[in-house]
Amino acid sequence: MPFIEQTSRRKLLLGGVALGAATVAGALGGRFLARSQAPRVILGDGASGPLGMAWIPGGTFLMGSEHRLAQENERPAHPVRVDGFWMDTTHVTNDQFARFVRETGYVTTAERKPDWETIRVQLPPGVPRPPDEVLVPGAMVFTGTSAPVRLDDYSRWWSYVPGAQWRHPQGPGSTIQGKGEHPVVQVSHEDALAYARWAGKRLPTEAEWEFAARGGLEQATYAWGDEPMGAGGALLANYWDVKQRPFPVVKPGAGGAEGTLPAGTFPANGYGLYDMTGNAWQWVADWYRADYFAGQAQRASDPIDNPQGPDDCYDPADPGVPVDAPKKVIRGGSFLCNEDYCLSYRPSARRGCDPHSPMSHLGFRLISAA
Numbered sequence: 001m002p003f004i005e006q007t008s009r010r011k012l013l014l015g016g017v018a019l020g021a022a023t024v025a026g027a028l029g030g031r032f033l034a035r036s037q038a039p040r041v042i043l044g045d046g047a048s049g050p051l052g053m054a055w056i057p058g059g060t061f062l063m064g065s066e067h068r069l070a071q072e073n074e075r076p077a078h079p080v081r082v083d084g085f086w087m088d089t090t091h092v093t094n095d096q097f098a099r100f101v102r103e104t105g106y107v108t109t110a111e112r113k114p115d116w117e118t119i120r121v122q123l124p125p126g127v128p129r130p131p132d133e134v135l136v137p138g139a140m141v142f143t144g145t146s147a148p149v150r151l152d153d154y155s156r157w158w159s160y161v162p163g164a165q166w167r168h169p170q171g172p173g174s175t176i177q178g179k180g181e182h183p184v185v186q187v188s189h190e191d192a193l194a195y196a197r198w199a200g201k202r203l204p205t206e207a208e209w210e211f212a213a214r215g216g217l218e219q220a221t222y223a224w225g226d227e228p229m230g231a232g233g234a235l236l237a238n239y240w241d242v243k244q245r246p247f248p249v250v251k252p253g254a255g256g257a258e259g260t261l262p263a264g265t266f267p268a269n270g271y272g273l274y275d276m277t278g279n280a281w282q283w284v285a286d287w288y289r290a291d292y293f294a295g296q297a298q299r300a301s302d303p304i305d306n307p308q309g310p311d312d313c314y315d316p317a318d319p320g321v322p323v324d325a326p327k328k329v330i331r332g333g334s335f336l337c338n339e340d341y342c343l344s345y346r347p348s349a350r351r352g353c354d355p356h357s358p359m360s361h362l363g364f365r366l367i368s369a370a
Contacts, residue, residue, distance in 0.1 A: 039216035041272040043089070050086050050368055054272040056212045058084035060303045062219050063210055064293045065348035069221065073290040073317075074348045077219065078297035080304050082211050087204065088365040090263035090274045091183030091282065092195060094176045097166060100195050109188035110139040110165035110358040118356040122325050138162040139186045139358040141170050142259075142336060144250030151341050157248035166191075169259065169360045181262040183280040183363040189328045189355035192283045192364040201366035203285040206329050206350065207307045208367060213276035213332065213347040215269030223269050223277045223347055236266055237278030239345045240338035247338045259335055259360065277345040278337065280363040281330040281353075288327040288352030289314040315352045327352030334361035 042055035049055060063080040064070070100106060114135045120127070141161040149156050163172040166186045176182065187195075196202050204212070213223055220226055223237070230236045238261045240247050264274040286309025289295075296304055313327050330353045333344035344351065353362070 039270045041268075041270070043272055044086060052089060053086040053368060054089050056085050056087050056208070056271055056367075058082050059211070061211055061214065063207055063296075063348075065219065065221075065346070067219075067221050067346075067348075069343055069346065070348060073293065073350055075293060076297045077348075078293060078304070079302065080207050080211075080296075080307060082205075082208050082306055084370050085204075085208060086368040086370070087208075087212050087271075087273060088201075088367070089268070089272055091280055091363045091365050092192075093181050093263055094166070094184050095180035097184040097187070097195065098180075100198050104194075104198055106191075106194055106198075108166055108186070108191045108358065109356055110186050111137050113137055115356070118354075122321055122354055124320060124322065136162045137165070138171075139164040139360070141360045142248070143170075144248045146249065148246045148249060151247070164360070165358070179260075179262075181264075182260045183263055183275070185260065185280055185360050185363050186358040187283075187363060188358045189283050189353075191358070195364075196366050199366060201368045203283060203364065204367045205307065206284050206286040206309055206331065209282065209284045209331050210347055212271060212273060212367075213269070215271050215273065215276070217270065221346060224267070237275065237333075237345050238265065238335045239278045239333060240336055242338045242340050247336070247341050260363075261335075275332075277332050277347060277349075279335060280332075280361055281334045281351075281359075282332045283353075283362070283364040284329045284331055285309065286329045287311070287313050288329045288350075290317060290352070313352065318352075326355060328355045329353075330362060336361050 039057065042049065044050040044053045044055070060079060060081040062077040064077040065074045066077050114137070116129050116135065138161050141159055141164050142157060143159045144157050161171040164170065164186060166184050167176055168174045169176065169186050192203060214220065215223060217225065222228065235241060260279050263279070266275065268274050269276055289310045289312070291314060292310050296307065309329070313324055315321070315325070315327055316323050330351050331349070333342065333346070333349055337343060337345045343349070
């Protein structure tokens with residue numbers, strides 16, 4: 001199964017193309033088996049807890065996965081402990097982000113002229129600076145294809161679209177009108193941090209995110225359990241159903257309009273959180289190293305307390321990009337994930353992404369301390 005595309009506006013903007021040990025569960029003697037009782041859902045009401053947030057009680061769990069679907073960067077599963085916290089029950093929505101922009105006048109990364117210095121570090125040494133007329137505001141957009149294609153070149157279905165931004169996720173002709181409850185997308189890591197400061201919250205760490213996404217199910221393959229679908233073959237998250245249409249083929253005339261669904265379309269997990277997998281990828285706080293879990297597992301057999309992520313970056317799976325190029329972790333997968341290409345709508349799936357690159361399938365949610 002190919003790795004998910006490491007899409008970056010930097011690469012397509014400049015015409016480049018890139019595609020983007022031992023079993024721990026048994027060794028731990030079953031100390032972290034699935035919980036026998038469903039967790040209690042505690043929702044904030046504005047008085048006893050923050051409105052629109054759910055209480056995540058914290059605890060010890062096996063982070064990562066040994067499942068046959070797990071990529072190397074998800075292995076090995078290793079014991080981690082996190083403190084309790086409150087988490088947004090949904091992605092930050094278009095309506096919520098619009099209020100932030102109205103009150104602050106904030107201008108997102110996609111609305112500004114690209115900064116060459118943030119582009120340069122994502123490219124091989126010696127690549128010359130492009131002319132100014134190429135460096136125009138915009139963002140990466142999933143445009144899809146009209147017919148099936150080989151899945152070895154994401155530039156066939158992704159494009160850098162001038163004028164694409166959070167109000168116009170697919171470009172100047174698109175709109176979020178009538179989509180106020182959809183996750184906001186086309187936001188960079190910097191944009192997510194700016195919103196978090198305004199809201200008095202923060203991005204979750206990778207460990208906090210995964211603990212919350214699992215909803216009390218220890219080492220389940222999906223956020224809802226081990227079966228990929230619900231009763232009668234029902235989808236339990238917004239991802240690409242290749243049984244209905246091959247990836248990345250879009251409907252004639254759709255113009256890449258495949259995308260998010262309103263937050264909360266599918267049932268919540270055991271903690272009362274919606275869309276922790278599928279719909280839109282989610283920024284978290286940590287820098288990305290593909291080998292981070294392997295390093296963590298070597299530290300000790302006892303649970304690692306509240307890991308904060310690595311101090312540097314390492315991603316050898318992104319040809320044409322320096323292995324130490326800055327990347328932040330994204331979690332949860334999106335509406336583009338599917339059985340044939342990505343399969344990242346799983347709690348343990350993780351990827352690295354250029355923190356300055358907004359995309360049409362990437363948003364965020366926040367947490368607040370107890």
